[in-house]
Amino acid sequence: MTLRNRWRKILSYMMLSLTGVCAVVAVATLFLILGYLVYNGWRSIDWNFFTQLSKPAGEAGGGMKNAIVGSFQIILLATAIGLPVGFLAGVYLAEFGGKTFAFLVRYMADLLNGVPSIVIGIFAYAVVVVPMHGNSAWAGGLALSLILIPITARSTEQFMTSVPQTLREGALALGASKWKTIATVVVPAAYRGIATGMILGVARIAGETAPLLFTSGNSDNMNGLNQPTASLPVMIFYRALSPYDDWHRQAWAAGMVLLLLVLFANIAARLILSRGIAVQK
Amino acid sequence: MNDITMGTANLPSASHAAGKPAPHSGKLKAVNLNFYYGAYQALHGITLEVPANRITALIGPSGCGKSTFLRTLNRISETIGNTRVEGQVLLDDEDVLSVDVTTLRRRVGMVFQKSNPFPKSIFDNVAYGLKVNGFRGSLKDAVEHSLKRAALWEEVKDKLHKSAYAISGGQQQRLCIARALAVDPEVLLLDEPCSALDPIATAKIEDLLFTLKDQCTIVIVTHNMQQAARVADRTGFFLLGKLIEYNTTEVIFKNPTKQETEDYITGRFG
Amino acid sequence: MATSSPVSAPPPRGARVWFGRLRNGDEVARLVTLAFACTILVVTVGLIFQLWATSALPRHKFGFGFLTSSQWNPVTGEFGALPFIYGTVVTSVLALLIAVPLGVGAAIFLAELAPPRISSTFTFFIELLAAVPSVIYGLLAFFALVPIMRDYVEPFLKRTLGFLGIFSGTIFGLGYLTAGVILAIMTLPFIISISREALLEVPTEQREAALALGATRWESTWQAVVPYARLGIFGSVFLGLARALGETMAVTMVIGNDPKVHESLFALGYSIAAIVANEFSEATTDLHVQSLVLLGLVLFLLTIVINALARLLIIATARRGSS
Numbered sequence: 116m117t118l119r120n121r122w123r124k125i126l127s128y129m130m131l132s133l134t135g136v137c138a139v140v141a142v143a144t145l146f147l148i149l150g151y152l153v154y155n156g157w158r159s160i161d162w163n164f165f166t167q168l169s170k171p172a173g174e175a176g177g178g179m180k181n182a183i184v185g186s187f188q189i190i191l192l193a194t195a196i197g198l199p200v201g202f203l204a205g206v207y208l209a210e211f212g213g214k215t216f217a218f219l220v221r222y223m224a225d226l227l228n229g230v231p232s233i234v235i236g237i238f239a240y241a242v243v244v245v246p247m248h249g250n251s252a253w254a255g256g257l258a259l260s261l262i263l264i265p266i267t268a269r270s271t272e273q274f275m276t277s278v279p280q281t282l283r284e285g286a287l288a289l290g291a292s293k294w295k296t297i298a299t300v301v302v303p304a305a306y307r308g309i310a311t312g313m314i315l316g317v318a319r320i321a322g323e324t325a326p327l328l329f330t331s332g333n334s335d336n337m338n339g340l341n342q343p344t345a346s347l348p349v350m351i352f353y354r355a356l357s358p359y360d361d362w363h364r365q366a367w368a369a370g371m372v373l374l375l376l377v378l379f380a381n382i383a384a385r386l387i388l389s390r391g392i393a394v395q396k
Numbered sequence: 397m398n399d400i401t402m403g404t405a406n407l408p409s410a411s412h413a414a415g416k417p418a419p420h421s422g423k424l425k426a427v428n429l430n431f432y433y434g435a436y437q438a439l440h441g442i443t444l445e446v447p448a449n450r451i452t453a454l455i456g457p458s459g460c461g462k463s464t465f466l467r468t469l470n471r472i473s474e475t476i477g478n479t480r481v482e483g484q485v486l487l488d489d490e491d492v493l494s495v496d497v498t499t500l501r502r503r504v505g506m507v508f509q510k511s512n513p514f515p516k517s518i519f520d521n522v523a524y525g526l527k528v529n530g531f532r533g534s535l536k537d538a539v540e541h542s543l544k545r546a547a548l549w550e551e552v553k554d555k556l557h558k559s560a561y562a563i564s565g566g567q568q569q570r571l572c573i574a575r576a577l578a579v580d581p582e583v584l585l586l587d588e589p590c591s592a593l594d595p596i597a598t599a600k601i602e603d604l605l606f607t608l609k610d611q612c613t614i615v616i617v618t619h620n621m622q623q624a625a626r627v628a629d630r631t632g633f634f635l636l637g638k639l640i641e642y643n644t645t646e647v648i649f650k651n652p653t654k655q656e657t658e659d660y661i662t663g664r665f666g
Numbered sequence: 667m668a669t670s671s672p673v674s675a676p677p678p679r680g681a682r683v684w685f686g687r688l689r690n691g692d693e694v695a696r697l698v699t700l701a702f703a704c705t706i707l708v709v710t711v712g713l714i715f716q717l718w719a720t721s722a723l724p725r726h727k728f729g730f731g732f733l734t735s736s737q738w739n740p741v742t743g744e745f746g747a748l749p750f751i752y753g754t755v756v757t758s759v760l761a762l763l764i765a766v767p768l769g770v771g772a773a774i775f776l777a778e779l780a781p782p783r784i785s786s787t788f789t790f791f792i793e794l795l796a797a798v799p800s801v802i803y804g805l806l807a808f809f810a811l812v813p814i815m816r817d818y819v820e821p822f823l824k825r826t827l828g829f830l831g832i833f834s835g836t837i838f839g840l841g842y843l844t845a846g847v848i849l850a851i852m853t854l855p856f857i858i859s860i861s862r863e864a865l866l867e868v869p870t871e872q873r874e875a876a877l878a879l880g881a882t883r884w885e886s887t888w889q890a891v892v893p894y895a896r897l898g899i900f901g902s903v904f905l906g907l908a909r910a911l912g913e914t915m916a917v918t919m920v921i922g923n924d925p926k927v928h929e930s931l932f933a934l935g936y937s938i939a940a941i942v943a944n945e946f947s948e949a950t951t952d953l954h955v956q957s958l959v960l961l962g963l964v965l966f967l968l969t970i971v972i973n974a975l976a977r978l979l980i981i982a983t984a985r986r987g988s989s
Contacts, residue, residue, distance in 0.1 A: 127884035131779060137771035138780070141854055142791045148798060151810060200702050207699035220703045223710040229973035230713070230966060231912025233939050237946070237962045238713045241720055261709060268706060280475075285512040285572070288472055289525035289579060290502035294695035299528070304515050315797075322799025325914035325939065329947040348801045352915060355805050363809070370805045374798060381797040385790065 156371025159364035181337045185345040192256025201267025209275035224265035236326030250343040255331025259320040270312025274305040311388040318380035324348035423448035423613045429483040438464045440638045451614040453628035461637040462617045470504040505581035509588045511568040513560035525579040546574035566597025586616040633657045721960035738925040745957035749925045753935040758910035760846025769857030777865035796855040804919035807848040812839040835930035840922040843931040853906040864898025901979030908972040914939035938965045
């Protein structure tokens with residue numbers, strides 16, 4: 116073998132191994148992140164975390180009960196608005212859309228999907244916080260719903276479009292009207308994908324912080340929905356940057372809880388999608 | 397025969413039906429039918445009468461328009477955008493365009509080329525048409541009756557609640573026939589129903605058609621000439637969107653009047 | 667034969683009742699879903715309008731000078747976007763410089779070399795990286811990455827490459843470089859995921875043609891397969907860029923919050939998203955608030971353009987693949 120050929124072979128082996136290293140590094144990062152968080156969070160978590168309200172600066176102890184409840188409230192508001200709107204918009208795009216209008220809606224949905232969440236927060240601030248003269252769970256919920264709507268719409272559309280046309284024709288040929296066909300055949304056929312899209316969307320907004328900073332704000336209490344409301348991500352942000360060790364520990368604990376929830380939802384959703392083949396091709 | 401009652405397991409065989417005379421006027425008629433996909437004309441001036449309680453076959457090479465024609469009969473062609481119909485299709489002398497389309501489709505059922513059972517149980521598949529049309533009687537009895545008419549009952553009676561995808565391809569197609577029959581259509585349209593099936597499954601479906609024609613008018617599109625020769629009373633030959641010849645099956649296959657028909661039958665093309 | 671009435675009455679068939687009013691149902695369904703689809707349009711238009719309207723003061727006062735001024739002084743009412751645009755761009759470019767080679771390399775491995783089981787398992791984990799919330803990345807960056815940068819990486823770079831302006835100056839641990847690193851980790855899964863799909867689309871014939879001519883495995887991959895997929899890979903880069911530009915929390919926590927332009931990558935800086943996150947709730951004067959909104963508008967426009975480019979490239983790949 117010539118020297119040059121030998122060099123080419125060595126280079127090939129080296130470069131390909133290098134790509135393997137890149138892949139391993141990428142995967143390892145996930146486990147490093149998870150490991151580091153669990154290690155630090157686990158040491159800091161106790162019952163107080165779930166049962167106590169957060170204490171103001173200077174006071175020791177306390178937990179994150181208000182943040183947990185607040186996150187729950189805000190996410191509930193966001194999904195109550197975002198999921199139905201996104202779902203029905205997706206149904207429109209998949210089943211009724213005319214050419215131009217549907218294209219426009221799709222384009223805008225993709226546009227919204229790409230908008231940094233902090234800009235969405237600015238919009239929610241102008242639309243809810245200013246008229247209400249203050250932060251509220253409503254504002255935070257609306258901000259998050261604006262992120263949820265385009266994701267849900269596009270994923271619903273994607274899964275409904277993948278239902279074969281012949282299934283629709285089978286139902287129509289039996290005398291079913293279009294809306295009945297959609298409701299009783301197409302949506303059930305696509306429900307796994309639609310549900311997965313929804314779960315992933317909710318998991319995504321559960322971790323969003325930026326839009327909440329000036330819409331739902333923060334609080335050490337559990338107030339009504341019209342008042343500033345604490346949330347896990349916002350708490351993590353403020354506590355991590357504080358000068359108190361005690362608060363750092365709480366940030367780790369909260370971070371671990373948040374990450375585990377989000378990863379769990381993601382894994383569950385992907386498993387649902389891969390397990391089920393709703394429609395035979 | 398028209399009521400859904402507890403039918404017996406034995407259905408009248410084909411030989412009984414052979415002696416009945418065809419009624420005077422066609423059950424389903426096309427009058428000078430033109431069909432357009434956008435600017436492209438797919439059907440040119442189709443005129444034919446489908447006799448009641450008979451099997452009518454439509455044959456021709458790929459792309460000749462026979463499936464397109466079939467799909468105008470129950471207006472399922474409308475589900476694709478940008479289509480236009482000129483001329484008339486008459487069901488019992490009533491223009492199908494003036495009839496409510498969902499009622500039309502209950503009266504004129506369809507079975508598709510590749511079986512398309514819903515991702516539901518066998519029971520729910522057959523019951524679907526009944527539920528959607530507001531059936532008030534016993535679903536269980538109606539489903540059983542349909543499955544018996546489709547000669548599938550014995551094979552699935554203990555797995556009615558299993559998924560429709562758990563049975564074989566041939567059985568799925570008979571399930572689709574049972575599903576179509578459940579709403580008691582006056583006409584049954586079949587679009588190359590056996591093209592994806594093996595010879596045994598095909599034979600079962602052909603036998604089925606003989607037993608059904610007493611209660612139903614059948615129009616079947618097939619690319620398999622031998623199938624048309626086996627099952628059909630009348631046959632129409634389509635070519636390039638035109639109806640070249642339409643007559644009793646015997647005449648078409650033994651004594652065609654048009655050269656194109658003879659060329660197709662003898663295998664010179666298609 | 668008697669003709670039935672022109673109205674659609676089917677002959678009575680046993681004891682069954684048919685619903686006939688389904689046509690209206692279809693119209694209702696169409697209108698309802700249309701209304702909800704409209705909300706997407708309304709929100710988008712509303713968003714653009716709101717950003718424009720609520721940034722009127724600084725737009726009129728500063729005009730395009732807003733983009734070039736380095737002053738950010740809430741007390742005197744002088745606001746300029748340059749340090750933030752600079753910080754946003756620098757950290758994003760840094761992120762791409764790190765993430766693209768790493769990501770494309772990993773994508774090549776996953777698409778070309780790895781057996782299917784490993785490829786899908788690895789991809790599954792890598793895609794989970796994309797689901798980690800930004801604030802968690804920030805948490806990790808602040809407590810774990812900053813010390814590493816401060817005590818090992820940055821001193822090393824200063825020792826070896828300190829003659830370059832970008833690697834000179836005081837080391838804080840926070841700053842552009844650290845923000846760039848954490849952004850790189852956040853952008854990585856997107857680049858890998860999309861590049862991998864682009865590479866998988868390359869027809870086997872391309873690979874085989876190169877190998878048949880005597881190329882090594884690497885040569886066929888790098889010279890035949892990757893160029894074929896380059897549109898999709900560029901698309902992934904633009905998409906990564908768009909995400910990096912808009913990333914808020916992780917950057918806010920490690921960039922150092924210094925509203926000035928600095929040459930050194932070790933220096934503290936600021937990004938658009940970071941200053942909005944930090945100052946928006948505290949801003950008192952209208953001009954201050956509206957300047958922040960104007961920054962948001964700038965960011966919005968930036969990400970729209972990059973996203974549009976990304977999508978065009980990805981569509982172009984898909985179309986090319988089917989031709």
